Amino acid sequence: MKLRRRLGIEWAGVALIGSLIVAALIYWNSLSGVDNLLYDRLSEYDRPEASEDILIIAVDEDSLTAFGKWPWSRDRHADLFTILADAKPKAIAFDILLSEPGYSEEDNNLAEAAAQIDNLFLPLHFVIPGSNGADFDVKEPIAPLKRAANDIGHVNLLFDRDGVVRRTSLCFGGIATEMDGEKMIWPHLMEQVYRGANGGNSAAFDRLDSCQQSLLIPYANRGSFSQISYTSVVNGEIPAAFLSDKIILVGASAQGLGDQHPVPLGDGGTMAGVEIMANMLGGIMADNFIMPVSVGTQIIFSLIPTWILLIGFWRWRPRTTIFVSFGLVAVILASSALLLSWKIWFAPGAALVGLALVYPVWGWRRLQATSDFMDDELKNYRSETLDIPVLQTSLGPVDLVTEQAEELAHAIKHMRDLRRFISDALTNLPDPMFITGLDSKVKFVNKLAQTGFEDGAQDLALDDMLARFVAPEDLNEVKDYLALDKQLREHDYIDFSSLSEQVFAMRRARVLSNEGELRGHIHYLADITEVANAAQEREEVLQLLSHDMRSPQAAILALLDGEDATDSNKRIERHARRTLALADNFVGLARIKSSEFSGEDILLSDLVIEANDSLWPLAKQRGIKSTVDDQSDGAFIIGEPSSLYRSFVNLIDNAVKYSPDNSKIAILLRNISLDQQLFVSVVITDQGNGIAEDMLDHLFERFASNDADSKGAVKGAGLGLNFVAAVIERHGGTIRAENVRDGGAQFTILLPLAPEPEEIDL
Amino acid sequence: MRVAIADDDKEIVEFLGNIVEGQGHVFVGFADGNALTNALLRDTFDLVILDWNMPGKTGMQILEWMEEAVDDRPPVIMMTSRTAKQDISDALNAGADDYITKPEDPGVIAARINAILRRSSGATAMETSAQYGEYILDRIEQKVRHKETEVALTAKEFELTDLMFRNRDRTLSRRYIMETVWRTNAHLATRTLDMHVSRVRSKLSLTPENGFRIFTVFGYGYRLETLSNGV
Numbered sequence: 001m002k003l004r005r006r007l008g009i010e011w012a013g014v015a016l017i018g019s020l021i022v023a024a025l026i027y028w029n030s031l032s033g034v035d036n037l038l039y040d041r042l043s044e045y046d047r048p049e050a051s052e053d054i055l056i057i058a059v060d061e062d063s064l065t066a067f068g069k070w071p072w073s074r075d076r077h078a079d080l081f082t083i084l085a086d087a088k089p090k091a092i093a094f095d096i097l098l099s100e101p102g103y104s105e106e107d108n109n110l111a112e113a114a115a116q117i118d119n120l121f122l123p124l125h126f127v128i129p130g131s132n133g134a135d136f137d138v139k140e141p142i143a144p145l146k147r148a149a150n151d152i153g154h155v156n157l158l159f160d161r162d163g164v165v166r167r168t169s170l171c172f173g174g175i176a177t178e179m180d181g182e183k184m185i186w187p188h189l190m191e192q193v194y195r196g197a198n199g200g201n202s203a204a205f206d207r208l209d210s211c212q213q214s215l216l217i218p219y220a221n222r223g224s225f226s227q228i229s230y231t232s233v234v235n236g237e238i239p240a241a242f243l244s245d246k247i248i249l250v251g252a253s254a255q256g257l258g259d260q261h262p263v264p265l266g267d268g269g270t271m272a273g274v275e276i277m278a279n280m281l282g283g284i285m286a287d288n289f290i291m292p293v294s295v296g297t298q299i300i301f302s303l304i305p306t307w308i309l310l311i312g313f314w315r316w317r318p319r320t321t322i323f324v325s326f327g328l329v330a331v332i333l334a335s336s337a338l339l340l341s342w343k344i345w346f347a348p349g350a351a352l353v354g355l356a357l358v359y360p361v362w363g364w365r366r367l368q369a370t371s372d373f374m375d376d377e378l379k380n381y382r383s384e385t386l387d388i389p390v391l392q393t394s395l396g397p398v399d400l401v402t403e404q405a406e407e408l409a410h411a412i413k414h415m416r417d418l419r420r421f422i423s424d425a426l427t428n429l430p431d432p433m434f435i436t437g438l439d440s441k442v443k444f445v446n447k448l449a450q451t452g453f454e455d456g457a458q459d460l461a462l463d464d465m466l467a468r469f470v471a472p473e474d475l476n477e478v479k480d481y482l483a484l485d486k487q488l489r490e491h492d493y494i495d496f497s498s499l500s501e502q503v504f505a506m507r508r509a510r511v512l513s514n515e516g517e518l519r520g521h522i523h524y525l526a527d528i529t530e531v532a533n534a535a536q537e538r539e540e541v542l543q544l545l546s547h548d549m550r551s552p553q554a555a556i557l558a559l560l561d562g563e564d565a566t567d568s569n570k571r572i573e574r575h576a577r578r579t580l581a582l583a584d585n586f587v588g589l590a591r592i593k594s595s596e597f598s599g600e601d602i603l604l605s606d607l608v609i610e611a612n613d614s615l616w617p618l619a620k621q622r623g624i625k626s627t628v629d630d631q632s633d634g635a636f637i638i639g640e641p642s643s644l645y646r647s648f649v650n651l652i653d654n655a656v657k658y659s660p661d662n663s664k665i666a667i668l669l670r671n672i673s674l675d676q677q678l679f680v681s682v683v684i685t686d687q688g689n690g691i692a693e694d695m696l697d698h699l700f701e702r703f704a705s706n707d708a709d710s711k712g713a714v715k716g717a718g719l720g721l722n723f724v725a726a727v728i729e730r731h732g733g734t735i736r737a738e739n740v741r742d743g744g745a746q747f748t749i750l751l752p753l754a755p756e757p758e759e760i761d762l
Numbered sequence: 763m764r765v766a767i768a769d770d771d772k773e774i775v776e777f778l779g780n781i782v783e784g785q786g787h788v789f790v791g792f793a794d795g796n797a798l799t800n801a802l803l804r805d806t807f808d809l810v811i812l813d814w815n816m817p818g819k820t821g822m823q824i825l826e827w828m829e830e831a832v833d834d835r836p837p838v839i840m841m842t843s844r845t846a847k848q849d850i851s852d853a854l855n856a857g858a859d860d861y862i863t864k865p866e867d868p869g870v871i872a873a874r875i876n877a878i879l880r881r882s883s884g885a886t887a888m889e890t891s892a893q894y895g896e897y898i899l900d901r902i903e904q905k906v907r908h909k910e911t912e913v914a915l916t917a918k919e920f921e922l923t924d925l926m927f928r929n930r931d932r933t934l935s936r937r938y939i940m941e942t943v944w945r946t947n948a949h950l951a952t953r954t955l956d957m958h959v960s961r962v963r964s965k966l967s968l969t970p971e972n973g974f975r976i977f978t979v980f981g982y983g984y985r986l987e988t989l990s991n992g993v
Contacts, residue, residue: 543844543846543849546843546844546845546846547814547815547842547843547844550843550845550864550865551774551815551843551864553865554771554774554843554865555771555773555774555777557865558773558774558776558777558778559773559777561777561780561868562777562780580865584845591846600981601952601953601956603953603957603960605960606956606959606960606963606976606978607978609963610976610977610978613969613970613975613977616969616970616971616975617970620970630964634957636953636956641978641980641981642845642846642847642980645980
C-alpha cells in the first residue's frame with residue numbers, strides 16, 4: 001500500500017510537471033528551432049508550382065552593369081513605367097522604396113509616368129521602433145507617387161528566430177475585423193496587387209482573425225518564377241505582348257543591393273525580396289498558405305501522446321512502454337506530415353519533447369520509489385526476522401539498486417526456505433492434520449491426512465473432505481462438532497471412525513492473525529485405533545469373563561432350586577452366590593478403572609431403597625430387619641447407577657452378613673452441608689460385633705476381609721469393600737467405617753449433591 | 763402356550779422349562795442359535811426366552827433377525843448373565859420385551875413370563891376396581907386402599923400406580939410411562955418421573971414385606987415386581 005501511494009503521488013507529479021513543460025514550450029515557442037527544421041524538411045516534399053501569371057522584372061547584375069551603380073536616377077524608373085504602361089499588364093507591384101524625395105523634376109516625371117499605369121501598387125514600410133516613442137513609423141512613398149499609384153501596401157518581412165523568412169502577415173496594424181478609424185490597417189503589397197487584379201479581398205485575407213496571425217508561405221522551388229532583367233525591358237528587348245496579362249513585380253535581385261533574405265528551401269541560400277513576394281502572391285492566388293494551428297490546439301494535441309504514455313505506465317511493462325514511445329514518435333511525425341499536406345502546420349517538437357521528458361523522468365521516479373520501498377521492506381524484514389544471515393558483500397562495488405535487488409532476492413530465498421521448512425514440518429507431522437480457511441475449504445493437508453485423496457484435497461470443501469474420510473455413521477456427529485465454533489474450547493475433541501476403519505480423535509484449533517482475526521481452523525487427528533481397539537478388547541474380555549464366571553453359578557443355583565433345602569444345599573447355594581458376587585465385583589472394578597466417568601441424575605434414596613429391597617429375602621431368612629429412613633427430601637446426585645447400586649448392595653449385604661439373627665439394620669439418608677458444599681450422607685448401622693480395630697484402617701484395601709478375625713461369623717468376598725471405595729471415590733464422595741459405642745459397625749458415605757436443574761413445569 | 767427356550771446351558775434350559783411347565787405351559791428347548799431360527803421359520807411359539815451368548819447365533823443377532831424375518835413375531839425375553847446397564851438397555855431398545863439377568867428367583871421369572879404372556883394374549887378388560895395382593899385400586903374414584911387404609915394420591919400418581927399394577931412384572935420404558943401418564947412426548951424433565959415413582963413407592967409402601975417392589979432398570983425404565991415369597 002505504501003508503495004502504491006508513493007507511486008501515485010510520483011506519477012501525478014510527473015504528469016503535472018510534464019504537461020506544464022509541454023504547455024510552456026509551446027506557449028513561449030521555445031522549440032522553434034526544432035520545429036522549423038522539421039518544417040523545412042517536411043515541406044520539401046510538397047512544393048507548389050510557380051504561377052505563370054507572375055513575372056519578375058529584376059534589377060540584376062546585368063542591369064547594374066548596364067546602368068551603373070544603385071540608386072539610379074528616377075528618370076530611369078520613369079522610362080520603365082512608360083514601357084510597362086504601354087504593355088498593359090494586369091498589375092504592377094514596384095518593390096522599390098521611394099520614400100525620400102529626390103530632385104523634384106525627376107520625381108514629377110516619375111509620377112507622371114506612374115499615372116499612365118492602370119494598376120500600379122507601391123510599397124510602404126515600417127520603421128520599428130518608431131521615433132518619439134511610437135511603436136513604429138510609417139514610411140510611405142513620396143506624395144506625387146502615392147497619388148499616382150492605385151494603392152500602397154506594406155512590404156515588411158517576418159523573420160523567424162533563425163532569421164529565415166517562412167511566414168508573412170497579410171496585413172499590418174490593428175485588428176482586421178475592427179473598422180475603427182483610429183486603428184489603421186495596411187494590407188500587404190501582394191494582397192493589394194491581388195485585389196487590383198481580381199477586384200476583391202483574397203480568400204486567405206478574409207479568413208484572418210487578426211493581422212497578428214501569420215501564415216506560412218508555400219515556397220516554390222528557387223527560380224521557378226519567370227524573371228527578366230530590368231535592362232532588357234528598358235532597352236525594348238521584350239515584346240509588349242509578353243508583358244501584357246501578367247502581374248509584374250519589379251524588385252532588386254542583385255546581390256549587392258542587400259534585398260536578399262534566407263528562405264526555408266533546405267539549401268541555406270538566400271532569395272531576393274521580390275521573389276519572396278512572388279511566392280507570397282502565388283500563395284494568395286492559389287490560396288495555399290499553410291495555416292499553423294492555434295496555441296491552444298497545439299497544447300492539447302501535443303499532450304495527447306504524453307498522456308497515452310503516462311496512463312500506459314500503470315499497465316505496461318517497460319519494454320512495451322519503450323515500443324509504444326517509439327510508435328508515438330512515429331505517429332506524431334507522420335501526423336505532422338499528413339497535416340502539412342492538408343496545409344495545416346502542427347509543430348511536433350513539444351509533443352516529442354513531452355515523450356522524451358516523461359519517459360526517463362518517470363523511469364527515474366519509479367526506480368527511486370521502488371528502491372526506497374525495497375530498502376524499507378528489507379529493514380522491516382530484518383528487524384522482524386532476527387535469524388536472517390547478512391548477505392555476503394559481493395565482489396567489487398555494485399550499483400545500489402542492484403545491491404538492493406540482491407538483498408531482496410536473498411530475503412525472498414530466506415522466506416522461501418522458511419516456508420518450505422514450515423511446510424515440510426507440517427507435511428511430515430506424525431499425526432494427520434488439515435487446515436481450513438474461513439470459506440470452509442481445505443487449505444492445507446499434510447501427508448498423513450492426504451492418504452485417500454489421490455486427486456488432492458487442496459481446496460476441497462470441508463464437507464466433501466469429511467464425506468470422503470469419515471464413516472457415514474459418525475459423519476453428522478463430526479459435523480455437529482465442527483459447527484460449534486463459538487463455544488469451542490481448547491480441549492474439546494471428538495472420536496470417530498474413518499472409512500478405512502481407523503479410529504481418530506479430532507481436535508480443532510483456531511488460526512488467528514496478529515490482530516486476533518479468525519483466519520481458519522487447524523484440525524488435528526490422532527490415530528487412536530489401537531487404543532480404541534484395546535479398550536474394545538478389554539471390554540469384550542470383561543464381558544466374556546463376567547458371563548463365563550456367572551453362568552456356571554447361575555446353573556448351580558438353578559440345579560439347587562428343585563432340591564430339598566438341606567444344610568449342604570444351603571451351603572452350596574451360599575458359596576455359589578459368593579462366587580457370583582466376586583465375579584460382579586471383579587468385573588465392576590476392572591470396568592471403572594478403565595472407563596471414564598459418565599454420570600446421570602440419580603434419585604439416591606430410591607437407589608438405596610432398591611438395593612435394600614434386593615437383599616430383603618436374605619435378611620428375612622435370618623429375621624433381620626433392614627429399614628431405610630429417607631430424610632434426604634428427594635436428593636439427586638450425579639452418578640453411575642449400576643456401580644452405585646452394586647456398592648450399596650455390597651454394603652448392605654455386608655451388614656446383613658455380620659449382623660446377628662433377628663437384629664436390625666438402620667439406613668439413614670440426610671442432606672448435610674460441609675464447607676459450603678451440599679452432600680447426601682448415607683449411614684448404614686448394624687448391630688453386629690463391629691470391625692476389628694486393626695482392620696479399620698485397611699478395610700477398603702483389596703482382599704481385606706474381616707474374616708481373619710474370629711469375631712466374624714460369615715466370610716466376605718474381599719473385593720466388595722474395595723469396589724465400594726473405588727466407586728465412591730469416583731463419584732467425588734467419601735466413605736468412612738467405624739464402630740458404634742454399643743457394638744456394631746457403621747459406614748458413612750458422603751456423595752455430592754447434584755446441581756439444581758432448570759425448572760420445567762409439568 | 764408354547765414357549766421356546768434357547769440357552770447353550772442344559773441346566774438352565776431345564777430350570778426354565780420347569781418354571782414354564784409349572785405355569786401350565788409347554789416348552790421346546792434349543793441349545794444353539796441356528797436351531798432356534800430354523801424352528802422359528804416353520805413353527806409357532808407364544809414366547810421366546812433367549813440367551814445372549816450362544817453358539818451359532820447370539821441372542822442379539824436372533825432378535826435382529828426376528829425383527830426382519832418373522833411376521834407377527836412372538837414376544838422375546840432376553841435371559842442372560844450379562845449385567846451391564848448398557849447391555850440391558852441395548853437389548854430392550856433392540857426390541858426385547860423383557861430382560862432377566864441370571865440367576866433370578868424362579869418365582870420372579872414365572873411372574874415375568876406370565877406378565878408377557880398376559881399382554882400378548884390381549885389386554886384384559888378394565889375392571890372398575892382391581893385387587894393386586896393387598897392393594898385395591900378404585901378406578902372410578904381414583905383411590906387406592908392398602909390393608910383397609912385409604913391412601914391419598916394425586917391424579918398422576920394414581921395413573922402411574924394403575925399403569926404399573928396393570929403391567930406388573932413387565933419392564934416399562936420411561937418414554938412409555940411418560941407418554942401414557944402425562945400424554946406427552948415432550949421431553950419432560952427426567953427428575954419428574956423419578957420423583958413420582960419415589961412418592962408412589964413410599965405412599966403405597968411398595969416394599970418386599972408387602973409383596974411388591976419397584977425395580978429401576980437403569981438407562982431404560984421401571985418394573986413393578988410381585989414377590990412370590992411376600993406376605
